[in-house]
Amino acid sequence: MLTLTDITKSYRTSDVETRALDAVSLEVAEGEFLAIMGPSGCGKSTLLNVLGLLDRPTHGSYRLADTEVTGLPSARLARLRGEHIAFVFQNFNLIDDLTVAENVEVSLLYRRGAAVTKDRVGLLLEQVGMAHRAGHRPQQLSGGQQQRVAIARALAGNPSLILADEPTGNLDSANGEQVIELLQQVAQSGTTVVMVTHSHRDAAAAQRIVQMLDGRIVGETQL
C-alpha cells in the first residue's frame, strides 16, 4: 500500500535545524492495521503528516498506491489525499457549524466521481451507531460520539488508507474500546489503518507495532 524509503524531515529556523524524521523506512501492506508508538516529540505526528500528504519530506522516497508522491504538485497531492486517504484525529476535528450528517458529507465534496449520496451517509452513521444523531451539531455529542462521527467521515470516501492520530486520546476507556473496534473492522474490510497512539492496549489491537524515538524507527513488533 505504501512504502517509505529513507524519509527525512527537517525544520529549520534562523539558527537551528531540527530533524523530526531521520532516515525512516517503512512498508505497510494493504489492509494492514499498524500502530506507531513512542514518546512525545519522537516524530510520530510528523510521520503521520508525511503519510497523509499534509507535509513533504525533506529527503527520501514515498510511494503511495504505486505512485511516487514526493515530487507531486500540491493540487495533485490534495487529489490523492481526497481519493485515497482519510484522517481520524484525537480532537475529532468536526466542523461546529455543520450537523453530524453534513460533517460526514464533507469528505465527499472534493472527490472526483464519488458515488455517494445521503443514503451512503446514513449507512455510515448507522454503521458507527450515530444515525439517530444525524441532525445534531457536534457540540451536542459526547466525545465518543464525536469520534464515531469522525470515523464515519473517514470511511465515507472509501479510502484505502486511514491515518488515526491518537484516536482514543480524548475518550474514556469504554468509548476508546468502541473506536478501536471500529478501526479493527475497517482494517478487516481491507482498508489500511495506521494509528499513532500512546496506549499499549490500543496498540495491541493492531497487527504490527512500530516503535519510534528521536525521529527514527527503533523497533518493530509483529502481533
Place this chain on the structure above:
Amino acid sequence: MSTGIGFGSKIRHFWTAYTRNLRATRLLSAIAIVGLAVGLAGALMLALVARNALGFYGFVPDRERTYEAISIMSGPGMAPNVNAWTHNRTAGLIRANLPDAEAVGRLSDVEVALRRNGETRQAKIYWADPEIFDLLRLPVLAGRPKAALSNPDGLVMTQSEAVRLFGRANALGAVIDVDGTPMVLRAVIADPPAGMSEFDRGIFASGKSAKAYFGPSDRFVLYGRTYLRLRQGVSPAAVERRLTSLIGSLMPVNDGHYAMRLLPIGAIALHPGLHPGARERLEVGSLVAAFILFIAVANYVNLSTALSARRWREIGVRAVCGATRGRIALQFLGEAVATVLIALLLGAALVELTLPSLNSLFQTQATFDYLAHPMQLLWLIAGGAAVGLAAGAYPAFVLSGLSPAALLRDRGVGMKGRSQVTDLLVAVQFAILIGLMIALAVVYQQRRFAMTEALRLNVDQVVVVNAPCPASFRQEVAKLPGVRGTSCAGGGLLEQPMFFFAPIGNGNFATNNIAMLPSGFSLFDIAPIAGSLSVLPVDGEEKIARVVVNQTAVQRFGLGSASAAIGKLVPFPSDQPGGYDRVRVVAVVPDFSLLSVETPIKPAIYVDRSRDGNGLGLVLIKLSGREIPETLTEIDRLWRKTGQQQPIQRRFVSDHIEELYRDLERSGRIFALFCGVAALLSATGIAGMAIATAERRTKEIGIRKALGARTGQVLVLLLARMSRPALWANLIAWPCAWWLMRNWLNGFAYRVPLHWWLFPAAAVVALAITLGSAGLQALNVARRRPIEALRYE
C-alpha cells in the same frame, strides 16, 4: 443504487456552511455587511449622479452631432467669460451661411407673467424656434410641436406642465396669457428624463411672439441658447471658426475678443464654464465614495480575517478531505461575493429610501429605476460581484495558504503578515477619515469666510426688489416704520456687471461699470475711505462727470493712494460707440463684491444713474430688523398700490449670497455626510476588530496578569496597540490633505489660510474615535481574572 453528490448538493452544503457561520458571528457579520451596504449605497448614489452627467441629453437622437453654440468673451484684465447664450442672429447666420448645419434652433429662458382665470403668477418659460423640436426630439403626446411653434401664438408644453396648468395632459386648445399675449396650447410632449438635460421648465412659447429676444437687434447682446445639428462627418472646429468670424463682425470695436465654440450637448453638464464646479464635484464625490467603499471593504477584510480563526478547523478538515488551495480560496471568495451581494441588496434599498432626500440635499436629480433599465441591474450585480472578489481576495488567499496539519493539531496557528496587512488597512481607513475631517473643516471655514469677511459689507436685512427704481414705490416704501432706508442700483451689483475696457497708459483692462445711487453704499454700511459721497448731486447728473471708484481701480489706474485719487480723472465710456470721457473721482470706497470669492474683484466705477435711470435694475431696501414679516407684506402691498404690473420679485441679499455659495455648501454637505459615514464605519470597524481580536489575546493577557500586570497596565497596552494604526494614519493623511486643500483653496481669489492646527485636531478626533470604540472591549478583556483567561485555552 446510489448517485454521486451533485452540483446542487455541493452548493447547498457550502451555502449552509456560509449562512451558519454568518449566524454564529452575527454581530460582527452585521457590522461588516451594514458597512458594506453603506459603502455600496454611496458608490451607487454617485454612479447614478454620474450617469446623469455623463449621459446628458442621452435621449436625443444623434446626440453626438448635436451641439450647443456657446460664447466666450475675453480681453485684457479679465478671465475668459463663458456664456451659454449667443447673439440672437446666430441661428439666422448659421442657416444662411453654413450648409453643414442640418438643423438649428433657439431657446431663450425667461421669466414671464402667466395669467389664467384672472390669476397671475411668475413662471419660467422658453421662447423657442419651431426647429428646436427637430433637434431635441422628445416623444410627442399630442399635436405637432414644430407646427405649433410656427404660429406666433403657439405653445408646447411637457406633459407634467400641462397637467399642472390645466389639470390634464390632453389640453390642446387651452389658452393662457403670456406677458399679456394670449397663447394657445397646440402640442404636448413627454417630460424629458429628470436630470438628463438643461430643461428646468416645461413651457415652450413661439419665439415669433418674443420680438425683444428673437427680433432684429443692432446691439451686441446675448439673448438665448442656440442649438444645431451638423451633418455626418462635419468637423465642428471648422464650423466654429466660420461662426466666430461671422458673429465677430457684429461685435462693436473694442479690445474684447469674442469666440464661438460648439459644445457637444452630451458635454454640457460638466463644462467648467457653464457649470462651474460640476466636474470637480463629481470628481470629489467619486473620490469620497471610493474612500467610503474602501473603508467598508477594509472593515470586511479585517473582520473576516480576524473571524477566520473560528474556521481554521473547517479549513483543515476540508484540506485533509482533498480540497486543494484553489477550492478553499474559491469557497471563501464565493462567500465574500455572497456577503457583498447581500450588502448590495441592503445598499440598493437604502438608496431607494434615501434618494429623494439625497437629491434634495445635493441638488441632484438622480433616478434609480432598475425595472425600466434592466441593464442597470446587471451592472449593479456585476459591480457587486467585482467588489466581492476584491474584498474576498486577501482572506481567501491567506486562509487557503494555511497548513492543514498545523490547523488541525492546534488552533494557535499564525497567519504570516496578517497583522501588518490589518494595520495597514486600518491606517488607510483612518487616513481617509482624518483627510475628510480636514477637508470638511476647510470647506466650512472657506464658506463662512466667503459669506462674512470676504463680502466686506453688511448685507444684513437688505432686501432687493427687481425693478428699474420706480420713484413712487421707493418713496412709499421709505415711509414704512420697518424700513431704515432705500436706494437703487444696477442689476450688475448682484450678477455679472457690465464692464468696459478702460484705456490706461499703453494698455486696456476690464473695468466694471456699476450703477449705484450714493445712498446705496450706506445701506451696506460702506463708508468712503477717501472723498465724500455728499458732493454727488442728490438727483444725479445729466451727463456722468463725477464717480465713485473702488480701491482696486485706484491701484490699476495708477492714482496713488485713495486720498490722492480724489479729484483725478479716469476714463469712462461716452455716448459715442468706442469713445471715452474723462470723469472725476469724488470718493473711493473699499473693495467689496456680491459676486463669488472665486473671482478677483475688478476695478469698479460706481455711477449715479438716478437722472436717466439707465442701468438701474434693483430697488434696495434696508429693514430695521423689527416686524419683518409685516414690513415685507407692506412692501408687497405698496408694489401693487403704486401700479406695478408684474408680480413683485424680491429677495434678501443674504439669500443671494447663500445661493452664490450653494456649491460650497453642497461640497460641505457632501464632506459632512461622508465624514460622518466614514467615522461611523471606522468606529464600528475598530469596535469589531477589538471584539474579534480580544479572544486572540486572552491567553496573553492571562499570562501578563498572572505575572503581576494590573488592569490599568493591560488596558494601556491594549489601547496603545489598537491606536497605533490611527497614529500612523497621520503620516499618510497630513501631506495628502495639505496638498489637496491647498490646491482647492488656490481656486479662490480670496481664501482662508490653511490653519496648521486643523491637522492635529483631526488626528485627536480620530484617536478619540479609536479609543472610544475599542475602549469598552479592551476594558472588558483587561478586567478578566487571569484564571478565566488561561482557562480559555
